[in-house]
Amino acid sequence: MSKEITIAAQNLSIGYPLTRGKRKVVHASLDLRLHAGEVTCLLGLNGCGKSTLLKTLCGFQKPLGGEILLKGRPLSSYSRGELSTLVGVVLTEKTSAGGISVYELVSLGRYPHTDFFGQLKEKDHSVIAQSLDAVGIIDKADRYIAELSDGERQKAFIAKALAQECPIIILDEPTAFLDVSSKIETMQLLGNLAHNQGKSILLSTHDLDLALRTSDLIWLLNSQDPLTCGSPQELIADGAFERYFNLKINPQGSIYSSLK
Amino acid sequence: MRKHTATYTVLILCVLLLFAGNLVYGAVQIPLRSVFNILFGGGASEKATWTQIVLQSRLPQAITAILAGASLAVSGLLLQTLFKNPLAGPSILGISDGANLGVALVMIYFSAGSYLTTIFAAFVGAFVVLIVIILFSRKVHSNVMLLIIGIMIGYLASSVISILNYHASADKVHQYVMWGMGDFSGVSVEKLPYFASFAIAGIIVSLLLIKPLNALLLGDYYASNLGVKIKRTRIIILLCTGVLTAATTAFCGPISFVGLAVPHIARLLLGTSNHKQLVPVTILSGSCIALLCNMLTIIPGSNAILPLNAITPIIGAPIIIYVIVNRKNIQYFN
Numbered sequence: 001m002s003k004e005i006t007i008a009a010q011n012l013s014i015g016y017p018l019t020r021g022k023r024k025v026v027h028a029s030l031d032l033r034l035h036a037g038e039v040t041c042l043l044g045l046n047g048c049g050k051s052t053l054l055k056t057l058c059g060f061q062k063p064l065g066g067e068i069l070l071k072g073r074p075l076s077s078y079s080r081g082e083l084s085t086l087v088g089v090v091l092t093e094k095t096s097a098g099g100i101s102v103y104e105l106v107s108l109g110r111y112p113h114t115d116f117f118g119q120l121k122e123k124d125h126s127v128i129a130q131s132l133d134a135v136g137i138i139d140k141a142d143r144y145i146a147e148l149s150d151g152e153r154q155k156a157f158i159a160k161a162l163a164q165e166c167p168i169i170i171l172d173e174p175t176a177f178l179d180v181s182s183k184i185e186t187m188q189l190l191g192n193l194a195h196n197q198g199k200s201i202l203l204s205t206h207d208l209d210l211a212l213r214t215s216d217l218i219w220l221l222n223s224q225d226p227l228t229c230g231s232p233q234e235l236i237a238d239g240a241f242e243r244y245f246n247l248k249i250n251p252q253g254s255i256y257s258s259l260k
Numbered sequence: 261m262r263k264h265t266a267t268y269t270v271l272i273l274c275v276l277l278l279f280a281g282n283l284v285y286g287a288v289q290i291p292l293r294s295v296f297n298i299l300f301g302g303g304a305s306e307k308a309t310w311t312q313i314v315l316q317s318r319l320p321q322a323i324t325a326i327l328a329g330a331s332l333a334v335s336g337l338l339l340q341t342l343f344k345n346p347l348a349g350p351s352i353l354g355i356s357d358g359a360n361l362g363v364a365l366v367m368i369y370f371s372a373g374s375y376l377t378t379i380f381a382a383f384v385g386a387f388v389v390l391i392v393i394i395l396f397s398r399k400v401h402s403n404v405m406l407l408i409i410g411i412m413i414g415y416l417a418s419s420v421i422s423i424l425n426y427h428a429s430a431d432k433v434h435q436y437v438m439w440g441m442g443d444f445s446g447v448s449v450e451k452l453p454y455f456a457s458f459a460i461a462g463i464i465v466s467l468l469l470i471k472p473l474n475a476l477l478l479g480d481y482y483a484s485n486l487g488v489k490i491k492r493t494r495i496i497i498l499l500c501t502g503v504l505t506a507a508t509t510a511f512c513g514p515i516s517f518v519g520l521a522v523p524h525i526a527r528l529l530l531g532t533s534n535h536k537q538l539v540p541v542t543i544l545s546g547s548c549i550a551l552l553c554n555m556l557t558i559i560p561g562s563n564a565i566l567p568l569n570a571i572t573p574i575i576g577a578p579i580i581i582y583v584i585v586n587r588k589n590i591q592y593f594n
Contacts, residue, residue, distance in 0.1 A: 060481055084487030093479045096344045099533030099592025100477065111475055111486035118471035118536070146591040164486070 006071060006168050006200040007034040007057060013065035014049060014056045023064055026052045030066070030227045032219060034202055036167065039187075039194045041211035042204040044221035045245070050204040053221065054172050057202070058089050070168075084112040088161030090154070090171040098146030102156045105145055106131055109163030131162035135189055151182030158189065169193070171203040175210065183207060187214040208241075220244045264537050267529055271544040275326065278551035282322035285555055287563050288313055316449055322551065324447040327459040328508045329518055329550025330543040334466045335501035336519030337526070337542045341473050341535070342497050345403040346583070346593060349520030350386075350505040353410035356516075357417035358389030359509035360440070364421045367436050368428040375451055375511065379458070382510035386502045389413055394498065441567030442513040444554050451511065458507035465500045466539060469493075473535040516569055517576025518553075522546045524583050533592045549575060 009032050015025040026049035034040055044050050055061050057068060059075055068075040070086060078086070088109070097105055109131065110124045120128075132138040135155040140148065148156060154174055161169045171190070175183040191214055194201045205211055211218060212232045220228040220240055228240050235241060284295050290310050298306050298314045336349040343353075350356050362385025366378050396409050425433050439446070447455050472493045475483040484490050508515065526542040527533060553575060557566045587593040 055481075058481075058485065060484065080484065080489055081487045084485060087485070089482065089485045091479075091481055093481055095478045095482065096341075096533070096592070097477045099527065099531075099590075100474075101532070104474075104532070104534050105478075108475055108478065108486060111471070111488075114471075116468075116471065118474070144591040146593075 003035040003037055005033050006036050007068065007202075008032070009057075009063075009066060009068045011066040012056070012063055012068060014052050015064050016052070016061060017064075025064060027221070027223070027227075028065075032227055032229065034168070034200050035217065036200045037194055037198045038216040039191050039201045039203070039214060040217040040219060041215040042202065042219045042221060043206075043208060043211055043244075044204075048221050048223045050221060051172060054170055054202070054204055058087055058170055059083050081112060084164065084166075086166050087168045087170060088164040088166035090157045090161050090169070090174055092172050092176065095145075098144060101142050101144060102132070102137060102148070102159075103128065103141040105156055106141075106159045106163050109160040112164065127165065128163050131159040134162055134193070135159045136185075149182075150177050151179065151185065154178060154182070154186055155189070158186070162193070167198075168200040168202070171201070173204050173206070175203075175205055175207050183210060190214075208245075212236075264530060264541075267537075267541060268544070271541065271548060274548045275544060275551065278548055278555065279322050279326065281555055282325065282551055283314060283318050285558065286313065286318055287558055287565055290314065317445065320447055320449050320452050321445045321554065323452060324444045324455065324512065325550040325554045326547040327456055327463075328444060328512050328515065329522070329546035329548070330463055331459045331504040331508045331546070332515060332518040333522035333526075333542045333546025333549070334463060334539065335504040336521075337523040337535075337538065338466060338469070338473070338497050338501050339519075340523055341476055342494065343397070343403055343406065344476075344479070345407060346524070347407060347520070347580070348403075348410075349517075350501065351414075351514070351516045352407060352520055353393055354389045354413035354417060355386050355393075355410075355501070355505050356509055356514045356519075357414040358385040358387070359383070359506045360514050361385045361417040361421055362506075363439070363510060364424050364436055367439070368424050368432050375454065379454070379507060379510040383502065383506035385417075386506040386509070389417070390498050390502050394494075439513045440569075442515040442569040442572070444512055444550070444568065446513070447511050455507060455511045458503055462500050462504035462507070463543060465496070466504075466543075469497060469500070470535045470539055473497075473539070477533060513568070515572060517572040517580075518546060518549060521576035521579045522549055524579055525549070527592055528583075528590075531591075 009030060012030040013025060014027050014030065015023055017023050042050055042053065056063050070078065106128050107120055110120060110127065114120060114124060129138065132141055135158050137152055137155050137159065140152060145153060145156065175186055178186060187210055190201050190203065193199045215232065218230060218232055218235055220235065222244050228235065230238065230240065284292055290313065294306050294310055295314055298311050332350065339348040339350065339353060340346050359382035362381035363378055366381040370377065392413060393410060397406055400406050400409060425436065472488050475486050475488045480490050522545050523542050526538055526545050530537050530541055532538065553568060553571045556571045557568055559566065583590060
């Protein structure tokens with residue numbers, strides 16, 4: 001594979017410190033790679049450490065062991081400011097942003113690029129407009145965040161991440177709570193961003209079917225085994241889904257065969 | 261900004277009008293022309309008592325109201341954004357009560373306390389409560405629970421104050437009770453520069469915080485991802501609210517509801533939570549409300565003056581009730 005590696009880690013141990021020097025290790029040895037121009041889906045059952053892994057890769061929490069290389073440099077060597085122009089995030093967190101407009105939300109994505117007072121220059125306005133256009137909600141620019149549907153809100157936050165102009169975008173369950181059409185739209189949008197703009201996109205999801213259809217690479221995580229990486233076809237041929245989820249999947253890729 | 265020019269114009273006019281109103285209207289009736297003469301014409305021909313009242317009492321009182329209203333309102337806004345809770349405020353979170361307790365200790369035990377000792381004590385008290393609230397905010401993630409903890413801390417401080425009062429002499433208790441009713445007239449011309457420097461410093465810092473405050477609307481993770489140094493920003497915000505609340509409480513007494521209600525007035529006026537407009541409009545609205553409340557303490561046609569804390573809830577409480585009842589239709593709650 002000749003594509004640029006944007007994030008790499010070897011023997012990564014994730015978890016969080018408890019009181020009195022004790023630590024809760026969620027996963028002990030992870031090897032992973034993220035490529036530019038690809039959509040990577042992180043799949044795994046609840047409680048296997050998906051969120052912890054994403055938070056560690058975003059730099060929100062420190063790894064317990066091992067090292068993450070971001071564009072070839074240790075993640076820990078980046079300052080908050082430098083990171084904010086490299087990794088953009090879309091989270092499931094509840095925000096208090098209901099009272100600002102979509103345009104104002106997306107303009108917050110320009111935070112790392114604006115001056116001390118956050119004045120938007122001509123370039124910032126054009127990046128914001130492009131980001132709104134890319135996710136297809138430019139007609140909603142003046143609406144309050146509180147007035148948006150779940151799907152539109154997700155798009156607005158993706159536009160915020162785009163306005164940040166980061167080569168890497170990490171999304172925590174961006175399709176949760178969305179209806180079917182919004183799910184498909186969101187995944188298509190992420191696919192376009194990766195393939196046309198060369199972004200590295202990593203998202204966690206529970207939508208196995210959608211992940212198989214739309215991602216270039218899949219990371220499979222459960223609490224015991226090492227992280228398995230591969231294209232959807234490779235992983236199906238390999239029987240990896242069967243092992244990870246105790247499911248039967250036929251080579252055509254239908255996840256429903258186990259129900260028959 | 262252009263969209264809100266009308267709001268700014270009206271608010272600035274209101275501040276000027278109410279400021280003038282505060283100079284003209286008072287317990288002692290002074291004709292408008294005489295007030296004008298005293299302020300701009302040297303007032304040599306006017307009665308000495310009138311000159312004294314306008315220059316030594318009404319003028320500093322009106323300036324104090326402007327600064328105190330702005331300080332309390334903006335610290336309420338900072339706390340609401342920081343705790344992601346539109347019902348936070350310096351009096352709700354017990355910060356005012358902390359300042360209160362500090363002042364009570366100084367007033368009752370060190371009777372000769374100068375205003376600098378008082379403000380120091382208020383600052384220590386406010387800051388102790390702030391630190392306690394921060395410690396709890398790490399353990400307690402529900403904002404409602406955190407508010408209730410703040411209210412409980414307030415009760416604790418009040419009960420300590422009651423115990424202090426029980427042991428104090430009658431005149432000291434009287435002095436403390438009078439201070440506790442809230443009053444903009446306590447700041448004399450000599451004290452005004454001290455109060456003004458604390459208040460103006462805090463207000464300037466809050467204006468410099470506009471950019472990170474907007475990022476904090478998205479929550480700590482998003483803000484941190486945008487490059488905000490969360491810990492440092494939080495400490496600056498808390499220090500700023502601590503200074504503003506403590507200074508106002510020390511000089512004017514514990515004034516309720518301004519910090520809680522004014523940010524809502526500002527949001528409803530503007531229709532946005534964007535701090536670029538919200539911070540300045542909150543400051544201006546706070547000054548307006550404080551000047552208005554100060555005028556309302558004077559009962560027309562009599563010499564009596566009502567305590568400030570009898571007036572502020574009459575304006576503040578209905579706003580909070582309105583906001584809570586209509587929260588489903590108010591964007592910033594959702």
